[in-house]
Amino acid sequence: MKHPHPPHVTLVGAGPGDPELLTLKAVKAIASATVLLVDDLVSDAITAHASPTARIIHVGKRGGCQSTPQAFIEKLMAQEALAGETVVRLKGGDPFIFGRGGEEVEHLQAQGIAVKVINGITAGLAGVTSLGIPLTHREHAHGVVFITGHAKQGAADGVDWVALGHTAVQAKLTLVIYMGVSGAAHLQESLLHSMRANTPAAVIHQVSLPTQRHVVCELQQLHDTLVREKLASPSVIVVGDVFKGLLAMQHSETVRAVAAY
Numbered sequence: 001m002k003h004p005h006p007p008h009v010t011l012v013g014a015g016p017g018d019p020e021l022l023t024l025k026a027v028k029a030i031a032s033a034t035v036l037l038v039d040d041l042v043s044d045a046i047t048a049h050a051s052p053t054a055r056i057i058h059v060g061k062r063g064g065c066q067s068t069p070q071a072f073i074e075k076l077m078a079q080e081a082l083a084g085e086t087v088v089r090l091k092g093g094d095p096f097i098f099g100r101g102g103e104e105v106e107h108l109q110a111q112g113i114a115v116k117v118i119n120g121i122t123a124g125l126a127g128v129t130s131l132g133i134p135l136t137h138r139e140h141a142h143g144v145v146f147i148t149g150h151a152k153q154g155a156a157d158g159v160d161w162v163a164l165g166h167t168a169v170q171a172k173l174t175l176v177i178y179m180g181v182s183g184a185a186h187l188q189e190s191l192l193h194s195m196r197a198n199t200p201a202a203v204i205h206q207v208s209l210p211t212q213r214h215v216v217c218e219l220q221q222l223h224d225t226l227v228r229e230k231l232a233s234p235s236v237i238v239v240g241d242v243f244k245g246l247l248a249m250q251h252s253e254t255v256r257a258v259a260a261y
Contacts, residue, residue: 007081007112008087008113008114008115009116010117011089011095011105012095013092013094013095014026014041014093015121015126015208016121017208018126021120022120026118027049029088030046030047033051033054033086035057036055036056036088037073037076038056038058038059040058040092046090057076070100073104091120093122093123095118097124097146101117105117123207123234124178124238126207126208127208127214127238128176131214131246134242135174135176140242140244141173142171143173143174144173145164145168145174145176147159147177148178148179149178149182149187150179161186161190162190163194165191166194168195172241173240174238174240177236179233181226181235185223192219197218200239201216201218202215202216202217202237202239202246203215203226203236203237204235204238205232206234206235215229215231219239
């Protein structure tokens with residue numbers, strides 16, 4: 001039987017969580033799907049844009065938890081697309097920023113399946129913006145680095161945090177670290193070899209959701225702060241001088257509170 005259209009899959013970025021941060025293109029793609037493969041961090045408020053007749057398949061991908069094997073997800077996408085379904089792979093954040101979108105594109109294209117990608121707002125941008133802080137600033141940061149704190153399992157070429165810290169200082173960069181909570185102690189220790197101990201750092205948990213929480217501290221306090229505040233995944237860690245003003249304000253409030261006491 002001839003398919004009504006050539007097999008294709010659309011990778012859609014669902015953004016950080018808030019359904020109002022979806023793009024119009026994303027909403028249209030979700031509504032047109034007959035099959036949606038949905039990540040664990042994508043909320044019901046986002047899948048509500050799907051057609052009532054669409055088949056929604058949850059393929060959980062949450063850092064630090066048991067996940068659906070990537071190979072199974074790729075096989076399922078290809079299988080549904082080749083069967084003539086309009087397939088949307090709905091991924092948290094942006095498909096091409098630590099969403100394994102590149103791997104999925106390669107796998108699908110190798111089977112003759114066309115792929116379209118619709119960008120989503122990534123958590124590193126949305127989280128920092130929610131605090132009124134820019135990722136770049138003429139006085140404090142000339143650029144930004146998005147980097148993962150969680151290397152591929154079994155990989156020997158993990159991030160050289162000491163070298164990255166040197167580069168961040170010399171080039172005045174903001175570091176946005178995804179999936180770094182579990183390795184925060186090592187990350188902190190390594191960065192302290194090349195960055196000031198009082199470099200501002202922030203941790204933003206459950207970005208853009210009503211349950212969002214954040215802390216701002218000095219780099220030397222990062223791990224202890226995470227433990228004390230019980231901040232876990234999903235969180236982004238941001239290190240850089242763009243948080244100088246917020247950290248100074250926090251210190252001033254602490255001093256006033258102590259004086260009042």
